[in-house]
Amino acid sequence: MIKESLKIHGHRQFEIKQRVSFDHAKTKNIKYQVETYFFLPVALQINPQSYSTKEFQKSLKNYVRLSPATHKLKYFYKKKGMLEKLSIELEHWSIESPEIEYYENALKRVALTYKRSLRLAVKSLLKAPNQKTEDNILQLLLDIEKTIKAYRELEIKCRSIEKKITSNAFEYCDEYISWVTTFYLRKLITERAIPCRAEISHAWREEINYREQEYPESIAKPGESNEEVLHRWSSLRRYINRYLFLDINHRKGAPLLLHTIYATIAAISMSITLFVMLNIRGGQYADISMKVFIALVLAYIFRDRFKDISKRKMQQWFQRWLPDRKLLIYKEGVKSPIGICKESFRFIYYGILPDDVKAVYQQANDGFLTYTEKDVDILFYKKEVHLKNQPNLFEKTRFPIADISRFNISDYLRYIDIAFEELPFLEEDETPVLGEKIYHVYMIRRIRLNSDQNVATELVRLVINVDGIKRLEVLKSLDFSKEQDASFQDLQ
Template identity: 30%
Template sequence: MEEIKSFDNRVSSKHIKKLIELINKEIEYRKKKNYPSIAAAGSDNEEFVYRSSVLKKFTESILFLNTRVQPEGKIVEQLIFSFAAGLAMVFATGVAFYTQAKYGNFTMMFFIALVISYMFKDRIKELVRIYLNNKIQRFFYDHKVNICSGSRRNRLGFSREGFSFISEGNLAPEILKLRARDPFNLIDNELGAEKIILYQKQVKIFSRNFDDVYQNHPIKGINDITRLSVSRFVRKMDNPKKALFVTNGSGYQRTNGSKVYHLNMVIKQSSQDKDIYNRFRIVLNRRGIKRIEEVNIP
């Protein structure tokens, strides 16, 4: 009804009256059929909202795909852990055998050697695990999402996502060029190093499966929505308003300035044919996103 009121200046009262009559007839019909999905004034309308939400999901289910998330690279990760543990055990056992052969059993030197080898064994295992994990990580994503049909019976594709912090030296030259820092940005970065987040997403669609499942509904493409939460970014930001003083002729007056932070985003979309680049600047303050600016790429 609020939406109808918003049309008052654009739609004639005659049409609004007809629309309200149609709504009233629909409500009367639902009452006669004892449908519980009727909104009423003075009620929290919990059941109406719940049923409306369920019906909306049901009617829109043909437009959405279901996903199943699973971690990726777990078997390789466990193999790395096993190899690291085995290498550490080789060191500890080698020290024990050497000390036993040189000093004999149940001696103080043998006891000290066992303790030291045990201390180093755990550190060696952890260092080898971290080293190998960092080397292997570039070939794997954090998790894999299987894309299924609305009924979850057919696998239509998958997507893989990865997230990591990287140094500027590991950035691709074309990305670094698009970042195009100006001298003022360089000063800011020297005071506090710019943190770089690398987010990767690979999407694979099985076109034949799509044709089989949706043969009666020709589909030209799908939309993949990526959500970025900035709640943790803004948590420790400064106050969004700063007090400033400006002159006004012979005196001065107090005014406010906005305290903002810039989050620069360079997006690379790759396909078999070409690469597409976009750059955005997300302007934030402690209250959230203030605006998003698209930066022209030279």
Template identity: 25%
Template sequence: MLEKEDILDSKFSAHDRHRLEVKLDLEFQKDKKSLYNIEYYFFLPQSLNISQESYSKEQFYAGTQHYIRFKTPDISMEKLFMPANELSPFNKAMKVLDEISSGISGSFLEETAVDEMKLLGSIIRANLRDAVEYISKTSGHILQNQRAELLMREIRLTQEALSSLKEKIISCGASQKIKDTFFALDEYISLMIGEYLTDLIKCRQDKKCEFEEDLVKEMQTIVLAQRNYRKAMGYSSVLKNGGINDHFLYWRGLLKKFISSALYLNPQLSDLNLLTHTGPAIAAGLAMLFAIIVTIYAQSKYAINSAAFVIIIVLSYIFKDRIKDWLKIIFSKKMTAWLYDRKTNVTEPAHNSRIGYIKETFSYIPAGLLPEDIKKIRKSDNKKSIEEEAKTERVFKYKREIFLNFEKIEKYHKRRKTLIDILRFSIADFIKHADEEIVPYDYFDEKTNSVVEEKCSRLYHINLVIRYNTKERKTYYYERLRIIATKNGIYSLQEVK
């Protein structure tokens, strides 16, 4: 039965031309330790020539990227700078700087100040993004202007707060690391203010937003003021008009990664995986046992130097290798519930504490072994009976088992609790054998009374069914996505309800 209720909030997007990005929100559970089972079933057209020989699990893992991070804490701009808010990273950073100013020192204080300033930058950026997104999607002149005016006030409040933080850092004798972190924060927020206000100016320019003229002029003034401020400070995030800005995006990306590092956990791939080799080891042992039994039998019946003995031994070794390969395939299919290809330990970087793990498994699924519920969901949008016969597909499954110890997370973090699991799949290897994207097609045009040529796009439908549950909730939940691709990459994404 297809469940409509979700236990994981999912988001799908094309990260770029060749990579699909899947984001899953792992909410804080009442049970202190939670286990999430997530299975991705990929259905690929046979015409793409995907098989165990042409596409291995090593290629699949090489084409995936994995991140796990905290969701940005939901603190509004107003509450962020309220003096009484003990959860505000701005207030926490100011408190640490007061302690440093009073003569207290140590690496813990330094790391706390750095972490709080990074978190402050992440929260400010999230508030700017959400405000601009709300304004852009809101219809109505009055609502757009009201929210934009509020955003202007929030930006002024942010600028005043950063100015006071800067004065405190300079006057308190902070370490160079704290100063460097602040200047990175200062540059990043200046850049974000400029970028998001530029988006609103363009929204009005494209006649999608109806801002008052005075409001637009204020936006333009702030954008130019921030640009001049970055120039005066000697920051690198300044575009050269008419020049080649070969350093700009690199530095912008560096600032973003540095500030957002306060939200990211540290995944460490485990080198030791004895269970993975259990199946092949059992297969090799049973195959060897068969060869030894045949050898003992042959010795009891025939002389060692006889032709019959030699033939039996040669055949036994031939069958030994075949038996080993057959058993390896059988074990890989039957033991995937508790065997895995690789294991990643998830560590909380600030305290270097292990808070969970991720186990991954990849396997091809023959049509006869495909679970009935997955088969039903895959076929659910077939409009005609011929579709099922015409769409011959190869199926492989990628399974992720995510264990999280929320008790440890809660011990270290009062504001960062919800986790986001981010996966990026590359389809580049899927479309290596695809035909050219644009195909000419001749047809008779009654208007010109002649045969004309039209260009058609050759599209491939890669279907993805996601099945998941948790240890606490055994019922399966589902997502369905269609990746429409061409030889040049992702053409579009469609969520199938």
């Protein structure tokens, strides 16, 4: 199952996040395919002549992120809980020094799991009015206090290990936990009709005071730019989250097959030249005349043109099996790749669109001046992801994988020259009225899981102007078949 969300990042970027779910026990390989069709108005002049696939690759960023496990806050400090298990590991590492990655990842895992657990606990309180009781609030504050206390009691063990391996992971994770705690306590304080407001405010102030004492550089000051504070938080968050992100190594798509095709074309081309040389004048060409010389030159020119034209044709024929880019996916600490992502970028014409994509596109404008194939250029992006479900690789959570893509539309704005345009009126003495100049870019996405039956289609409209993305509208949400949802529920 795939759950998807879209959101705008600034004026020039939008993000698509796909959270992938699978059965940890039964699934050996996780496979899914995403086809994205961009319907671009011709006025934007984004076409094969002005916009290459390499430019599109530069405007696209892909990330694959794992999700931390889901636990209740009590799991951190209870007997045989997460922090007690970490304490046992630290005692072992104090005798035998661990690799720095294993040590730091163990602490990062605690920090990230704590953030997820706290976020879900606060979200549950805020979304369900019947959960906003004094008992629940006090229990949450107690769980937070005990969890943080249990983590900070590990400081002595961590410091002794960090002297040997040169690391500040405990300090960084401690500051991160403090940041996260104050952030979510602040969300509770600002909620209307929340009970125990004084107790929540006291817990929030205690954690702020702790950071002022231990990490004064992390405290923002009113009336100042606080750029260093923001930079510190961004760097800290990036350091902690690095544990979740998988490494992506770029490769060219199917180079062996591509070189085999080129070699075959070159062999055919050279055979044509040799055939001409060996057959002119009955095979006797020791005394080459001018006519023979010209014939050989023409044969070589023909061979060269034949080779170039054949390359283009063969690429078009084999484009289905020749990805433009291959991404090898690695996990920190695992030498061999745990997955692969194959990407294809190209412009296509309307006639080869799948029938279901055509049907969705025809409904995009509710029957009002629906664009025809002459009014749009269609940019096609295809992504095939194959991940291996290795033991101890993915945390046992419902959506262990987040596949994130970010598109930058700066190139789409190159030929937008005006922000407003005067509207026509019948009367000459009417005061001119301006209308904002906007363009609609439709995006249809088809997602296929493992088998062809598990297909879902989504329709999105990007409204853009001279400044960038004005809004993003989901006209048709991603919706898999009920049969698939039922089969997924059986696996849980």
